[in-house]
Amino acid sequence: MITLTHAATQRINKNIQRRGAGAGIRLGVRTTGCSGLAYTIEYVDNYTAQLGDTNYAQPDFCVLVDAKSQAYLLGMTVDYVRKGLNEGFEFVNPNERDRCGCGVSFRV
Helix, strand or coil, rough: CEEHHHHHHHHHHHHHHEEEHCEEEEEEEEEECCCEEEEEEEEECCCCCCCCCCEEECCCCCCEEEEEHHHCCCCCCEEEEEEEEEEEEEEECCCCCEEECCCCCEEC
16 A cells, blocks of 8 residues: 555645646656665556556546555655755655665665
């Protein structure tokens, strides 16, 4: 299960409306950075079921996760936070063992 906070849901809805189109988001991981993995989030214009994708459907949009990323993201909570002048999505993942000093990448 992947959970989105109220703030994250509101921000995703706002971004979809601002874009003028969109079915939802795709969450995943990619290899990069000091610790090895980084989170990815991208907007999906059209939802087409693909083999291996899991859809954590929300009332207003879909949240897609590919099979490769599923093991890394299971149990994660996505939030949207403001800290001083910075704001953005924050990933709270119980599978993380370590995060690099700059906060960009993580290790499981």
